[in-house]
Amino acid sequence: MSRKPQQGPLQGIRILDLSRLLPGPLATQMMADLGAEVIKIEDPKAPDYTRFFPPMKGSQSIFYLSVNRSKKSITLDLKSEKGKQQFFDLVKTADIVVDSFRPGVLQKMGIDYEAAKQQNEKIIYVAITGYGYTGAYQNKAGHDMNYLGYSGVLGLNGDKENITLPSVQIADIAGGSYPTIVACLSALWARERTGKGQFVDVAMTDCVMPLLAATFGEALNTSAIPKRGDLFLSGGLAHYNVYKCKDEKWIALGGLEPKFFQGFCAMVNKPEWMNKMLPIPELVVELKKNYKIYF
Numbered sequence: 001m002s003r004k005p006q007q008g009p010l011q012g013i014r015i016l017d018l019s020r021l022l023p024g025p026l027a028t029q030m031m032a033d034l035g036a037e038v039i040k041i042e043d044p045k046a047p048d049y050t051r052f053f054p055p056m057k058g059s060q061s062i063f064y065l066s067v068n069r070s071k072k073s074i075t076l077d078l079k080s081e082k083g084k085q086q087f088f089d090l091v092k093t094a095d096i097v098v099d100s101f102r103p104g105v106l107q108k109m110g111i112d113y114e115a116a117k118q119q120n121e122k123i124i125y126v127a128i129t130g131y132g133y134t135g136a137y138q139n140k141a142g143h144d145m146n147y148l149g150y151s152g153v154l155g156l157n158g159d160k161e162n163i164t165l166p167s168v169q170i171a172d173i174a175g176g177s178y179p180t181i182v183a184c185l186s187a188l189w190a191r192e193r194t195g196k197g198q199f200v201d202v203a204m205t206d207c208v209m210p211l212l213a214a215t216f217g218e219a220l221n222t223s224a225i226p227k228r229g230d231l232f233l234s235g236g237l238a239h240y241n242v243y244k245c246k247d248e249k250w251i252a253l254g255g256l257e258p259k260f261f262q263g264f265c266a267m268v269n270k271p272e273w274m275n276k277m278l279p280i281p282e283l284v285v286e287l288k289k290n291y292k293i294y295f
Contacts, residue, residue, distance in 0.1 A: 007035055008033070008034040008035020008036070009034055009035060010031055010034040010035040010036035011035035011036075012035075013031070013035070013036040013037065013095045013096070013188070014036070014037045014038075014039070014093060014094045014095050014096075015028055015031060015032075015036050015037065015038045015039070015094065015095065015096045015097075015098060015184070016039055016041060016087075016090055016091065016094050016096070016097045016098070017038050017039065017040045017041065017071065017098050018041055018097065018098065018099040018100070018101070018106075019098050019099055019100035019128060020048040020049060020050070020100055021048070021049065021050055021100065021172075022050075022067060022169055022172045022173070022176070022177070023100060023128050023172045023173070023175075023176025023177050023180065023204065024098050024099070024100040024128050024176070024177075024180060025040075025048070025050075025067040025068055026067045026172075026173065026176075026177040027098065027128075027176070027177040027178070027180035027181050027184075028040075028071065028098055028180075029067050029068060029069055029070060029071065030177070030181060031181060031184065032069070032070035032071050033069070033070055037072070038070065038071040038072065039071065039072045039073075039074060039090065039094075040068060040071045040072065040073045040074070041074055041075070041076050041078075041087070041090075042073070042074075042075050042076075043075065043076075043077065043078065044075040044076075044077060045077075047075070048064065048068075050063050050064040050067070051064045078109055078111055079109060084109075084110060084111055087111055088111070088115075088116070088119045091116045091119045091120050091123055092119050092120050094120070094123060095122070095123070095124060095188065096123070096124045096125075096126060096184050096187070096188070097113075097116065097123060097124070097125045097126070098126045098128070098180060098184070099125070099126075099127055099128070100127075100128045100129070101127075101129075102129060102138075102139060102141070103127075103129060103132075103133045103138050103139060104139070106127075112125075113125035113199040117197060120197070121196055121197065122191055122195065122196060122197045123197045124184065124187040124188065124191065124197040124198060124199075124200065125197070125198075125199045125200065126180055126183045126184055126187070126200045126202060127199070127200070127201055127202060128176050128180055128202045128204065129201070129202070129203055129204070130142040130143075130146065130147055130203070130204050130205060131150075131203055131204075131205050132201050132203030132205075132206060133201045133203075134201075137150075137205075144169040144170065144171045144172045145165060145171075147171035147175060147204045147205045147208055148166070148170060148171050148208065150205050151171070151175075151205050151208045151209045151211075151212065152209070152212055152215075152216075153170065153171075153208060153211055153212060155228065156212070156215070156226060156228050156231065156234065157228070157234075158228055158229065159228070159229045159235060160227075160228060160229035160230070160235070161229075163228065170208065170211070171204050171205070171208045172204070174207070174208055174211060175204035175205065175206075175207040175208030176202065176204045176207070179202050179204075179207040180202055183200040183202050184200075186200075187200055215231065237256075237277075238273075238276040238277070239253060239255045239256065239261045239264075239276060239277055240253065240254055240255070240256055241253055258277065261273075261274065261277055262274065
């Protein structure tokens with residue numbers, strides 16, 4: 001299989017995509033959109049489950065199509081000797097392999113990084129798992145909300161009374177897809193300097209934790225315990241919140257700076273609402289006094 005010239009900064013990079021569901025396929029699709037040649041490899045008897053997710057467009061899943069655009073697609077029986085050899089033939093021509101199996105699965109199949117680098121020392125393996133290749137949870141199964149739960153993101157999502165499931169898969173995308181792209185590009189740059197590939201362990205739970213960087217910083221350095229619905233940007237401020245209107249629709253109010261909230265209060269003829277900004281005015285005064293910041 002020869003390389004097909006494509007436009008984009010990743011033109012000339014070949015990626016073998018063994019991943020399923022959302023995190024890996026979305027990551028490789030974005031790299032395909034940037035010009036990489038992505039070859040999606042599926043088991044002929046057990047393909048990517050999303051092929052069967054409704055709704056369907058004709059005989060194909062819309063979900064599957066939405067995260068597998070711009071790719072080539074082949075089937076290989078990687079449990080057979082013929083399938084393994086075909087895979088290693090591709091590895092010899094490839095730059096990156098992306099997978100989303102639990103730790104140890106590819107090793108049992110005989111196509112893990114250690115086996116692949118015997119065929120191509122420049123090959124890069126990026127493994128996407130829930131909890132990483134080390135630690136007590138490495139062999140546990142999980143999905144998006146489990147990773148959000150362990151990281152602490154889920155417990156802070158919602159109002160004071162109820163935890164709410166996010167409407168999108170935050171851990172899969174922010175903890176899986178984007179870190180995978182960073183891992184691939186970083187490993188490619190390292191290979192430019194060393195001439196060798198490497199194995200990169202992307203643990204979605206670890207990668208989603210930076211979403212709470214500011215919250216962790218406050219909790220670790222003060223006695224304040226973060227509470228759902230009380231954080232400044234998730235329910236704690238009247239002027240940064242969502243409100244239901246008389247027409248049953250909702251409005252997102254993001255007037256953090258005084259000048260913007262003043263404009264809003266004037267527009268709705270409610271100047272008395274300005275006192276709802278506390279504790280931000282004190283913060284503004286402090287910033288102006290010490291840092292000459294003007295709003």
